[in-house]
Amino acid sequence: xxxxxxxxxxxxQYASGLWLTAQLTVLSLxxxxxxxxxxxxxxxxRKRLVAxxxxxxxxxxxxxxxxxxxxxxxxxxGQFEWIQGQWQxxxxxxxxxxxxxxxxxVTFTLNTCxxxxxxxxGALRTTPHGEIEAAQACGMSRVTMLRRILIPGxxxxxxxxxxxxxxxxxxxTAIASTVTLMDLTGAARNAxxxxxxxxxxxxxxxxxYLTLTFALVGLFRLAERRYLxxxxxxxxxxxxxx
Amino acid sequence: MIRRICLMAxxxxxxxxxxxxxxxKIRFATEGAYPPFNMTAPDGxxxxxxxxxxxxxxxxxxxxxxxxKQEWDGMIPALMGRKFDAIAASMSITEDRKKKVDFSDKYYxxxxxxxxxxxxxxxxxxxxxxxxxxxVQRGTVADNFATRFWASEGVEVIRYGKQEEVYLDLAxxxxxxxxxxxxxAEGGFLTKPTGEGYAFAGPTIFGRNADEKAVIGxxxxxxxxxxxxxxxxxxxxxxxxxxANGTYDAIRKKYFSQDIYGE
Numbered sequence: 001x002x003x004x005x006x007x008x009x010x011x012x013q014y015a016s017g018l019w020l021t022a023q024l025t026v027l028s029l030x031x032x033x034x035x036x037x038x039x040x041x042x043x044x045x046r047k048r049l050v051a052x053x054x055x056x057x058x059x060x061x062x063x064x065x066x067x068x069x070x071x072x073x074x075x076x077x078g079q080f081e082w083i084q085g086q087w088q089x090x091x092x093x094x095x096x097x098x099x100x101x102x103x104x105x106v107t108f109t110l111n112t113c114x115x116x117x118x119x120x121x122g123a124l125r126t127t128p129h130g131e132i133e134a135a136q137a138c139g140m141s142r143v144t145m146l147r148r149i150l151i152p153g154x155x156x157x158x159x160x161x162x163x164x165x166x167x168x169x170x171x172x173t174a175i176a177s178t179v180t181l182m183d184l185t186g187a188a189r190n191a192x193x194x195x196x197x198x199x200x201x202x203x204x205x206x207x208x209y210l211t212l213t214f215a216l217v218g219l220f221r222l223a224e225r226r227y228l229x230x231x232x233x234x235x236x237x238x239x240x241x242x
Numbered sequence: 243m244i245r246r247i248c249l250m251a252x253x254x255x256x257x258x259x260x261x262x263x264x265x266x267k268i269r270f271a272t273e274g275a276y277p278p279f280n281m282t283a284p285d286g287x288x289x290x291x292x293x294x295x296x297x298x299x300x301x302x303x304x305x306x307x308x309x310x311k312q313e314w315d316g317m318i319p320a321l322m323g324r325k326f327d328a329i330a331a332s333m334s335i336t337e338d339r340k341k342k343v344d345f346s347d348k349y350y351x352x353x354x355x356x357x358x359x360x361x362x363x364x365x366x367x368x369x370x371x372x373x374x375x376x377x378v379q380r381g382t383v384a385d386n387f388a389t390r391f392w393a394s395e396g397v398e399v400i401r402y403g404k405q406e407e408v409y410l411d412l413a414x415x416x417x418x419x420x421x422x423x424x425x426x427a428e429g430g431f432l433t434k435p436t437g438e439g440y441a442f443a444g445p446t447i448f449g450r451n452a453d454e455k456a457v458i459g460x461x462x463x464x465x466x467x468x469x470x471x472x473x474x475x476x477x478x479x480x481x482x483x484x485x486a487n488g489t490y491d492a493i494r495k496k497y498f499s500q501d502i503y504g505e
Contacts (some may be wrong), residue, residue: 193381
């Protein structure tokens with residue numbers, strides 16, 4: 001027996017939850033990727049002082065659960081009187097950490113940034129030697145080479161791995177509801193606690209997540225078709241063969 | 243062979259059912275995060291007023307009780323899913339919940355109160371609360387009340403999984419106030435070091451009109467599945483007995499200085 005009213009009554013909440021989930025996913029992925037590009041270049045540097053801090057950063061954020069990171073930033077920071085004082089004084093920077101939205105966005109961004117940095121660093125390391133030699137033969141400086149050869153190539157090669165990271169991130173945002181945000185999971189929990197009907201509440205949220213995942217997968221497939229076209233199997237030539 | 247297995251399975255099923263029916267063993271659930279009514283001791287066991295009352299009921303019924311810890315918002319679904327047999331977790335008896343489960347008679351009654359910084363001008367009145375951030379625990383009577391009467395009128399109602407988290411955010415300055423069971427706030431926050439500097443803002447209320455009363459409910463009872471009428475009957479009988487023989491009062495005195503049973 002399915003109680004459809006559980007879903008229909010809560011439709012507006014699901015809709016705003018869907019919007020919040022999409023926002024958190026897209027914004028944190030975009031900010032994380034922007035930060036990951038310079039960090040991945042630092043990560044593969046031979047200089048310890050440059051690579052070390054980035055290594056420590058990715059080690060921490062990949063080595064701890066995102067839920068723990070979020071609780072640490074949301075409840076953990078709020079515990080300190082100095083930070084509470086900054087909130088009282090309306091310090092714009094620290095006010096980000098008063099809002100659950102800000103805390104979630106910062107956590108998700110740092111987390112995806114750590115993973116993306118490692119994905120990109122791996123892709124940078126596998127740049128074919130021939131490309132580097134050719135760039136040097138053309139007389140490119142290190143920066144020009146990064147900009148024209150290394151980074152664009154790495155971004156292409158990283159695309160399949162990165163699409164997984166994006167999907168994990170979408171699903172990871174479900175923990176936003178633990179810090180009072182009404183994302184898709186938050187909406188489902190609300191419907192659940194109002195109607196005591198877990199199946200209806202969560203299956204509908206699951207279907208909406210599935211839809212979002214399909215949309216993401218579709219976008220990445222388009223991107224791969226465009227940027228990894230040279231790796232696709234060649235299509236059979238149509239026409240008479242003799 | 244197959245027939246024998248089927249027969250044994252059928253017998254096992256029948257005997258299991260028979261065992262469950264005489265209620266010598268009852269599995270109780272509580273949240274363990276709602277002091278002083280129910281809380282978790284450092285060793286992981288549950289304790290508190292709810293737990294003591296339920297244990298006294300068990301003793302009176304000569305039943306063996308075990309405890310399960312369950313998150314608040316999954317409490318009723320888990321009861322219906324047979325994860326345990328009864329809920330003793332300060333659950334108010336309300337019309338909405340009665341559609342899904344049955345309740346014993348009440349074992350205490352408590353008003354709702356608004357807790358804010360000392361000297362706050364806030365009161366549990368819509369006009370004063372507009373635009374304020376009010377924290378509630380998701381799925382509680384306080385949540386139902388705030389959702390029904392305030393959320394659509396411009397009060398920012400923020401929902402948490404646990405009441406303890408609401409206090410954390412109130413102390414951190416993220417909330418203007420929390421709307422909560424008054425006895426819970428008293429025992430779980432105001433009398434503790436973190437609650438220093440906070441107080442009830444305005445009067446505590448049992449419901450100022452019929453609508454509010456319907457949402458707040460008629461007190462707190464033990465919830466059981468609808469078809470377990472026999473268990474409900476036994477619980478009610480035991481409750482009347484421990485009320486009469488002084489056990490209830492002894493437990494109450496351990497936690498509260500005044501009577502909390504209500505009318």
